[in-house]
Amino acid sequence: MTSLVNDGPVALIGAGAVGLSLASALARTGRPVTICGGRDRVDRIAITEDGATQAWPVTQVGEAAKIAGHTSAIVAVKAHHTPAVAHWLRALARPEAVVLVAQNGVEHHERVQPHTGPARIIPGIVYLNAERTEPGHAILRRVGAVDIALPDDGQAAALAAELDAGGVRTSTEADLKTVAWAKLLTNITANPLTALTGRRAEVMRDPEIERVARLLMAEAVAVGRAEGAALTDAHIDRAMHWLRGVPAGATTSMHEDRIAGRKLEYDALNGAVVRIAERHGLDASANRFVLALLTAIEGGTAA
Known part of the structure; x- marks a missing residue:
């Protein structure tokens, strides 16, 4: 069975903060890293944590054919950018390829598998708080006890062991x-x-903002239950506790994207709650309201 462990170079599709953080762990174990595309030239990746910086050399390629021999990859582009990297994903459409999808949301397979075909997809639920400061460099902040959650199976366990080692x-x-x-x-x-x-x-420590957050979460808990997730109201309390405990100065990807004038990743988040709620005939009016506000920033139309 193919695994990511000691299996040649890993292709990094999406050299943002999360992608750099995960790829750096594999580089730390000795794995070569290939950065796929990008506007800026990058010949090394660097991670700063607690004021200390480590760096590793990388290879950058501009054509999808250059990763045709790769059997492992990390997909860390924002969810709404997945169609833009479809040509890189198609280069991995082989049964022996293993693809870690480190994206937000709950629709990892649905977004990526149409492009990767028979490749094995490993969804990753990311908790890292990282901020890219320049091409190839990110500041990493730890939140909680886990940086990424993976499914409990053989290939994912092998990947987990390698990431842990890194x-x-x-x-x-x-x-x-x-x-x-x-x-x-x-x-x-x-x-x-x-x-x-x-x-x-x-x-998120503001009491009025917390009230809004709890309303958004309550709708998502109902929708998640309809999808088969074993959610309870206790998950809302734990989520708020986690958010109140993020390190000073921590940011979010959507905050940084708005400041930079980039497209916002709302469809995979509040959009997914609204979309799935409609499928089950459930109310998601608070998420729909937030979705409308986010969409209006870009001059679009909410679902």
Whole structure:
């Protein structure tokens, strides 16, 4: 069975903060890293944590054919950028390829598998708080005890062991669906609320913002249950506790994207809650309202 462990170079599709953090762990174990595309030339990746910086050389390629021999990859582009990297994903469409999908949301397979075909997809639920400061460099902040959760099976366990060896704290979960929906509770709140207020993650400690966050989460809990996730109201309390405990100065990807004028990743977050709620005939009016605000920033139309 193919695994990511000691299996040649790993292709990094999406050299943002999360992608750099995960790829650096594999580089730390000795794995060569190939960066796929990008506007800026990168010949090394660097991670700063607690004021200390480590760096590793990488190879950067501009054509998807150059990763045709790779049997492992990390997909860490924002969910809404997945179609833009379809040509890289198609280069991995082989049964022996293993693809770690480190994206937000609960629709990892649905987004990526149409492009990767028979490749094995490993969904990753990411908890890292990382911020890219320049091409190839990111600041990494740890939140909680786990950096990424993976499914509890052989290939994912092998990947988890390798990431652990490289300094990324992993967990393997028998019920990854519930884990993914529980993580979505933080994504549908911290991301849009920081982007809409223009404040970093400390805004989640504001009592009025917390009330809004709990309303968004309550809708998602109902929708997640309808999807088969074993969510309870206790997940809301745990999510808020986690958000209140993020390190000082921590940011969110949507906050940074709004500041930079980039497209916002709302469809995979609040959009997914609205879309799946409609399928089950459930109310998601608070998420729909936030989705409308986010969509209006870009001049689009909410679902």
